[in-house]
Amino acid sequence: MFRHLFKLIWNKKKQNFLLISEMFVSFLVIFAVFTLLVYYYQNYRTPMGIDYENVWVVNYTNSYKTENTDSLAQFYETLRQTVKSLPQVEEISFSSENFPFSMSTDGDGLVYNKSREQVDVFNVEDSYKDVLKIKVLDGRWFASQDAVAKERPVIINETLKKKLFGNENPVGKLVRFDYDEKTKVKVIGVVEDAKVKGDYVKVDPGSFVRLDTGSFHQLGNILIRISPDADASFEGHLYKTISNYMKNSNIEIEHLVNKRKDINYFSLVPMIVLSIVAGFLVVNVAFGLFGVLWYNINKRRGEIGLRRAIGASGKSVSVQLVSESMILATLSLIIGSFFAVQFPLLNVFDLPAGVYITAIVLSVIFIYLLVFICSLYPGKQAASIYPAVALHEE
Amino acid sequence: MISLQNIQKVYRTSTIETLALNSINLNIKKGEFLSVMGPSGCGKSTLLNIMGLLDAPSKGDINIDDQKLNNLSDKQLAQFRNKKLGFIFQSYHLINDLKVLDNVMLPLLYRNSSEKERKQSASEALGKVGLSNRVKHFPTQLSGGQKQRVAIARAIVGKPEIILADEPTGNLDSAMGNEVMDILLHLNKSEGTTIVMVTHDEHMAKKTHRLMRLFDGSQVQ
Numbered sequence: 091m092f093r094h095l096f097k098l099i100w101n102k103k104k105q106n107f108l109l110i111s112e113m114f115v116s117f118l119v120i121f122a123v124f125t126l127l128v129y130y131y132q133n134y135r136t137p138m139g140i141d142y143e144n145v146w147v148v149n150y151t152n153s154y155k156t157e158n159t160d161s162l163a164q165f166y167e168t169l170r171q172t173v174k175s176l177p178q179v180e181e182i183s184f185s186s187e188n189f190p191f192s193m194s195t196d197g198d199g200l201v202y203n204k205s206r207e208q209v210d211v212f213n214v215e216d217s218y219k220d221v222l223k224i225k226v227l228d229g230r231w232f233a234s235q236d237a238v239a240k241e242r243p244v245i246i247n248e249t250l251k252k253k254l255f256g257n258e259n260p261v262g263k264l265v266r267f268d269y270d271e272k273t274k275v276k277v278i279g280v281v282e283d284a285k286v287k288g289d290y291v292k293v294d295p296g297s298f299v300r301l302d303t304g305s306f307h308q309l310g311n312i313l314i315r316i317s318p319d320a321d322a323s324f325e326g327h328l329y330k331t332i333s334n335y336m337k338n339s340n341i342e343i344e345h346l347v348n349k350r351k352d353i354n355y356f357s358l359v360p361m362i363v364l365s366i367v368a369g370f371l372v373v374n375v376a377f378g379l380f381g382v383l384w385y386n387i388n389k390r391r392g393e394i395g396l397r398r399a400i401g402a403s404g405k406s407v408s409v410q411l412v413s414e415s416m417i418l419a420t421l422s423l424i425i426g427s428f429f430a431v432q433f434p435l436l437n438v439f440d441l442p443a444g445v446y447i448t449a450i451v452l453s454v455i456f457i458y459l460l461v462f463i464c465s466l467y468p469g470k471q472a473a474s475i476y477p478a479v480a481l482h483e484e
Numbered sequence: 485m486i487s488l489q490n491i492q493k494v495y496r497t498s499t500i501e502t503l504a505l506n507s508i509n510l511n512i513k514k515g516e517f518l519s520v521m522g523p524s525g526c527g528k529s530t531l532l533n534i535m536g537l538l539d540a541p542s543k544g545d546i547n548i549d550d551q552k553l554n555n556l557s558d559k560q561l562a563q564f565r566n567k568k569l570g571f572i573f574q575s576y577h578l579i580n581d582l583k584v585l586d587n588v589m590l591p592l593l594y595r596n597s598s599e600k601e602r603k604q605s606a607s608e609a610l611g612k613v614g615l616s617n618r619v620k621h622f623p624t625q626l627s628g629g630q631k632q633r634v635a636i637a638r639a640i641v642g643k644p645e646i647i648l649a650d651e652p653t654g655n656l657d658s659a660m661g662n663e664v665m666d667i668l669l670h671l672n673k674s675e676g677t678t679i680v681m682v683t684h685d686e687h688m689a690k691k692t693h694r695l696m697r698l699f700d701g702s703q704v705q
Contacts, residue, residue, distance in 0.1 A: 091593060093599065094586070094589075094593055097582065097586060098579075098581055098582065101581040101582065102581050392577055393577075393579050395577070396571075396573075396577040396579070396590075397590070398538070398562070399536065399538055399565060399571045400565065400566060400571065400590055400591040400594065400638070400642075401562050401563065401565055401566025401567075401591055401593075401594035401595070401642075402562055402594055403558050403559040403561075403562035403563075404558050404562075405558070405559065406562070406594070476539075477538045478530075478533040478538040478539040481538070481573060481577060482529065
């Protein structure tokens with residue numbers, strides 16, 4: 091029967107061309123949506139790598155105008171002690187702008203031997219690890235003795251370790267940043283990957299550089315881990331404490347939990363837009379398919395009547411029409427998969443091959459389901475055609 | 485072979501009832517060639533459709549080969565039609581997107597037979613109607629007479645015991661009509677196929693064994 095259906099489809103290739111084209115375009119759009127969905131889902135499933143709950147970020151403008159680095163450091167050290175003395179504060183750490191979920195990035199190239207990787211650079215204090223509960227996988231985190239180390243220390247994340255060092259142990263290795271080609275820095279530890287750009291964005295290679303006292307000229311953020319019982323009244327108290335200390339400074343307190351929600355929403359916008367476009371397209375394709383199949387059945391009433399007369403049951407007529415649609419879908423999916431498979435082969439957009447393969451499989455299933463559902467009712471209608479009437483019409 | 489007892493067919497719409505066939509009693513013997521005549525709208529095609537199990541009577545019994553067929557399921561009816569009956573229509577009902585050979589093979593698709601067997605049977609059937617040289621043509625490339633011969637080949641490819649022909653010569657000129665009629669007569673004589681033919685052509689009807697006349701849904705002769 092399939093051979094017969096292939097012949098029928100092949101001999102009507104001109105009429106079927108548009109239908110195949112429609113299914114092909116739908117497949118490509120659905121493939122794009124599924125690729126994004128699978129990619130987001132895979133990223134979503136990876137561990138967060140930090141504990142952002144009960145962490146607040148205080149954004150401030152530096153109001154202490156001085157060129158003297160020591161006195162600036164002293165000013166902020168006093169602020170640190172003042173804030174830390176509050177009963178609900180567990181830990182405090184000054185940070186560069188690119189703290190988790192900040193939508194801010196700071197990047198540079200990191201070179202080891204002849205390999206180079208573009209990395210995120212986080213300028214952090216020793217207490218940063220405890221504020222965000224970062225896990226050290228190898229080596230160690232920064233400590234006070236690093237202030238006088240011969241080589242400036244750097245800590246890298248797992249992703250950077252894999253990309254730059256492969257199976258080699260990076261701890262103790264000397265690397266250099268692009269911005270200072272002459273100065274080597276020493277890797278002292280490897281930390282677990284952290285999704286600082288939100289749940290749906292993959293972790294980029296990252297490095298942590300220790301802040302020195304001179305950094306306070308540029309800093310503007312304090313990360314504070316507070317105890318779970320801290321409430322709005324404490325937030326007000328914290329605000330007053332800091333603003334009393336930093337007169338004329340603009341101070342804003344945000345919760346990392348909320349920052350995470352914001353950045354996640356921002357990441358989902360393209361996905362939502364694409365899904366809406368794809369949704370419209372799918373609805374159009376569904377109606378189109380439905381309409382074309384319905385039209386075909388009305389055009390083929392004589393043929394259906396004849397088939398019934400020579401031995402086809404109503405069910406077999408229905409199965410035949412659904413099968414024809416599925417064969418057309420198969421042809422369009424073969425063409426579509428040929429194009430889709432180029433994405434992992436050519437490593438387009440630098441996504442893992444597994445994401446593309448999963449998206450292809452899901453898209454194929456989706457298109458088959460769509461075509462099947464759209465064919466069911468016209469198929470059922472065809473089965474109910476009365477042969478005596480249909481044969482008399484022609 | 486075919487027995488119709490007290491067959492009545494009524495078409496109902498929301499406003500009117502039309503009596504298409506009224507108390508038809510008919511027995512057709514195996515190997516008989518029966519022609520059915522009557523004016524347009526007298527119920528000839530309805531009678532043929534009922535005999536061909538394409539339509540169900542409103543009342544009465546149909547027996548073919550002593551088998552009562554009134555209560556068969558859709559699937560059983562389809563199988564019965566496939567094995568026992570062959571159909572020939574005035575407008576041929578060939579599928580224009582399939583070649584002649586594929587059109588003739590069509591009834592065998594609904595049987596458990598291999599592609600090779602189907603091709604062989606279809607070629608033999610086309611040979612019987614003198615169209616062995618047209619197997620790769622599409623129906624649109626054939627004349628009316630040739631199309632009807634293809635339809636006859638399709639009707640006989642499954643070796644049915646009964647052929648039901650609805651005005652097989654209706655669309656053909658007299659020469660082509662005679663050709664088609666000769667093939668039907670030959671099938672009836674040489675293979676013993678029972679044939680019921682609806683026709684408007686008295687001349688053709690006279691060539692058959694028996695003539696049945698219908699008028700306003702009733703048997704008049």
